Amino acid sequence: VSTGQIVRVLLVDDESVFLETLSRRLRARSLQVLCVEGGGEALTALAAHPTDVVVLDMMMPGLGGLEALREIKRSDPSVEVIILTGHADMESAVAGMRFGAFDFLMKPVDIDHLSSRIKDAARARRAGTEGKR
Amino acid sequence: MNTSPRREAPGGRATVPTQGTRMAPGRYYRGLLRRMLLIGFLLPFLPLAVVSAIVITQFGKASEQTARSQFAESSHRILSAIDVQLAGATPRSTQDTRAPASHRREEGGPRSGTGAPLPSNAGQELLNRVVREALGPSSIVQAVVLDTHLKPLTAVPAKLQGLVDALASKSPAGPPALESQPVQETNDAEGTSYLYLLDRLDSGPWQVLCGAPERDLRGGYHTALRRTQLVVLVTGLLLAANAVSLSIRLVRRIEAADRRKQKQTEQMLQTGKLAAIGQLAAGVGHEINNPVAIMVEEAGWIDDLLHDTETPPVEVRAEMSRAVGQIQRQGQRCKEIIQKLLSFARETDFRLQETNLAALVADAIAISLAREKRPDVEIETSIPEDLPPLLLPANELEQVFINLIGNALDAMEDTGGTVSISLELAGERILVTVSDTGPGIPELDLPRIFDPFFTTKPVDQGTGLGLSISYGILKKIGGDIRVDNLPGRGARFRFTVPVPGRFPVPGTDPQRPPADLEVEA
Numbered sequence: 001v002s003t004g005q006i007v008r009v010l011l012v013d014d015e016s017v018f019l020e021t022l023s024r025r026l027r028a029r030s031l032q033v034l035c036v037e038g039g040g041e042a043l044t045a046l047a048a049h050p051t052d053v054v055v056l057d058m059m060m061p062g063l064g065g066l067e068a069l070r071e072i073k074r075s076d077p078s079v080e081v082i083i084l085t086g087h088a089d090m091e092s093a094v095a096g097m098r099f100g101a102f103d104f105l106m107k108p109v110d111i112d113h114l115s116s117r118i119k120d121a122a123r124a125r126r127a128g129t130e131g132k133r
Numbered sequence: 134m135n136t137s138p139r140r141e142a143p144g145g146r147a148t149v150p151t152q153g154t155r156m157a158p159g160r161y162y163r164g165l166l167r168r169m170l171l172i173g174f175l176l177p178f179l180p181l182a183v184v185s186a187i188v189i190t191q192f193g194k195a196s197e198q199t200a201r202s203q204f205a206e207s208s209h210r211i212l213s214a215i216d217v218q219l220a221g222a223t224p225r226s227t228q229d230t231r232a233p234a235s236h237r238r239e240e241g242g243p244r245s246g247t248g249a250p251l252p253s254n255a256g257q258e259l260l261n262r263v264v265r266e267a268l269g270p271s272s273i274v275q276a277v278v279l280d281t282h283l284k285p286l287t288a289v290p291a292k293l294q295g296l297v298d299a300l301a302s303k304s305p306a307g308p309p310a311l312e313s314q315p316v317q318e319t320n321d322a323e324g325t326s327y328l329y330l331l332d333r334l335d336s337g338p339w340q341v342l343c344g345a346p347e348r349d350l351r352g353g354y355h356t357a358l359r360r361t362q363l364v365v366l367v368t369g370l371l372l373a374a375n376a377v378s379l380s381i382r383l384v385r386r387i388e389a390a391d392r393r394k395q396k397q398t399e400q401m402l403q404t405g406k407l408a409a410i411g412q413l414a415a416g417v418g419h420e421i422n423n424p425v426a427i428m429v430e431e432a433g434w435i436d437d438l439l440h441d442t443e444t445p446p447v448e449v450r451a452e453m454s455r456a457v458g459q460i461q462r463q464g465q466r467c468k469e470i471i472q473k474l475l476s477f478a479r480e481t482d483f484r485l486q487e488t489n490l491a492a493l494v495a496d497a498i499a500i501s502l503a504r505e506k507r508p509d510v511e512i513e514t515s516i517p518e519d520l521p522p523l524l525l526p527a528n529e530l531e532q533v534f535i536n537l538i539g540n541a542l543d544a545m546e547d548t549g550g551t552v553s554i555s556l557e558l559a560g561e562r563i564l565v566t567v568s569d570t571g572p573g574i575p576e577l578d579l580p581r582i583f584d585p586f587f588t589t590k591p592v593d594q595g596t597g598l599g600l601s602i603s604y605g606i607l608k609k610i611g612g613d614i615r616v617d618n619l620p621g622r623g624a625r626f627r628f629t630v631p632v633p634g635r636f637p638v639p640g641t642d643p644q645r646p647p648a649d650l651e652v653e654a
Contacts, residue, residue, distance in 0.1 A: 015423060015427065017427055018423065018426060018427050018430060021427065021430040021431055021433075021434050022430050024434055024437075025430065025433055025434050025437055028437050028441070086422030086423045086426060087422070094485070106422075106468075106472070107422050107423060107425070107426035108422070108425050108426035108428075108429035108430070108464060108465075108468050109426070111430070111433050
């Protein structure tokens with residue numbers, strides 16, 4: 001990501017403790033982070049805040065990760081989504097990739113790996129939207 | 134008749150491998166065969182035999198009556214013929230030869246019964262002739278003239294010798310009672326049964342014995358009896374042969390079906406075991422993953438802080454840094470354990486990727502040999518050169534190869550040898566064979582080799598999960614794995630992998646291929 005371009009990340013997870021720490025660490029890696037605690041909230045937040053990359057949990061009460069992913073991609077296909085889940089299974093992994101997820105990562109994740117994937121996703125998004133224009 | 138001793142009774146083998154009680158091989162099926170033979174043979178044969186016996190008895194009674202009446206008729210005819218002849222002829226030897234027979238009877242007066250004069254030689258000759266003429270050329274009934282002490286006066290026909298002897302021995306003191314039953318039956322010393330009729334002659338002081346072996350009189354009956362016996366015997370033999378061959382075939386079928394069912398049960402048990410442990414593993418994994426993630430993040434955060442700030446003294450910083458590193462390492466360890474469990478539970482994130490199988494196998498070999506240097510082992514591969522890149526869960530397949538190669542290397546630990554890996558594309562599947570030249574797998578272990586935690590290695594050298602994980606991976610992607618021992622030496626694992634297009638991707642919507650999303654984006 002070129003300097004000066006701030007990557008805007010939306011963290012979606014139902015565990016607030018996890019969100020708190022992860023967001024701090026990502027911010028320490030010069031990402032702009034917004035946190036929400038559910039799929040529904042994520043859609044609302046996306047409508048209100050321009051976002052480059054969504055980091056999405058799978059197993060959440062209410063709107064689950066897979067449904068949220070479909071909704072996000074439907075409303076704005078250019079937003080990249082990285083799935084970050086502790087409940088990994090093949091079905092949801094394959095489904096997630098098919099619904100257009102950028103990557104599928106397992107908790108606990110290495111923070112540097114996560115931040116580099118987020119930056120990759122942001123780069124891909126910008127290349128995609130610029131190409132489209 | 135006998136089943137092969139290799140075969141085992143149902144439920145005897147690996148379904149309950151820990152139980153020591155086994156049925157003797159084939160005993161159950163031999164018992165079944167015996168019962169079937171009994172039923173298959175006796176059921177049709179008994180009615181046949183009973184009906185035949187009834188028919189024979191009825192026919193026998195009828196033929197006996199016929200024989201009696203025919204015999205009585207013939208005997209009376211013979212008797213009167215002799216009587217008539219003698220009435221005319223006797224005077225030639227005793228009195229007036231020219232007197233007519235009708236007169237002779239009157240002249241002879243009432244029979245005295247005080248013993249007849251023995252005929253002269255000429256008279257005996259005459260008697261013989263009279264008897265011969267009375268009998269005719271082809272009479273079944275034979276006759277002999279006797280005096281009042283049952284001494285034969287004419288030649289005794291061979292067929293009546295036994296009867297004459299029997300009568301003489303029965304009543305040595307005097308003549309037997311005659312009139313009550315004109316036709317009587319007796320057996321001679323040899324057991325031959327005769328019908329006979331003994332009567333005084335009106336024409337002289339003699340008696341005539343007419344007789345015939347019963348067998349001769351009832352020739353038709355005896356032939357029919359023999360034929361019936363033959364038919365029953367042949368039918369019985371045919372039935373027996375049929376019962377034997379049918380029963381054997383049926384029991385073999387049943388046995389084969391039982392074995393198939395047993396195999397299916399084994400497979401179901403195997404799958405069930407895997408599923409149960411898989412569920413447990415998945416449950417543990419899911420429960421523990423999130424807190425571990427938090428732990429790792431918190432430790433990471435402390436680490437981040439330590440790197441960014443300079444406030445704590447250097448020694449404290451160093452110590453905290455070490456502790457944080459430890460938390461991270463231990464958290465990472467937890468993560469690895471969980472991922473192993475999850476991969477066993479087949480719920481890890483299988484990633485399909487374009488895979489060059491030849492390269493994958495080469496990598497797996499390199500990894501296996503890097504883990505353990507084995508100059509005594511040669512690894513041969515046979516992979517078609519034109520194998521196209523295929524969309525496969527490469528990491529998991531590599532794990533399967535590493536597990537199988539590792540197994541083969543361990544099997545040849547003391548001996549060295551060759552590991553052969555061959556791959557071929559067969560229709561919609563890839564067939565893979567991994568074989569070694571080690572001692573093979575003990576027969577007893579074969580059914581349990583894919584069981585979770587089953588291992589023949591020392592406690593600290595194997596988890597017993599390698600093969601069951603491989604089994605799980607292959608089942609998950611729609612493949613299969615089997616193991617057997619090679620005829621000569623060594624074990625052989627064969628597994629199949631479905632080629633793309635057939636790869637089951639559950640939970641996806643075929644109406645919405647990824648291309649749509651790409652285009653929209």
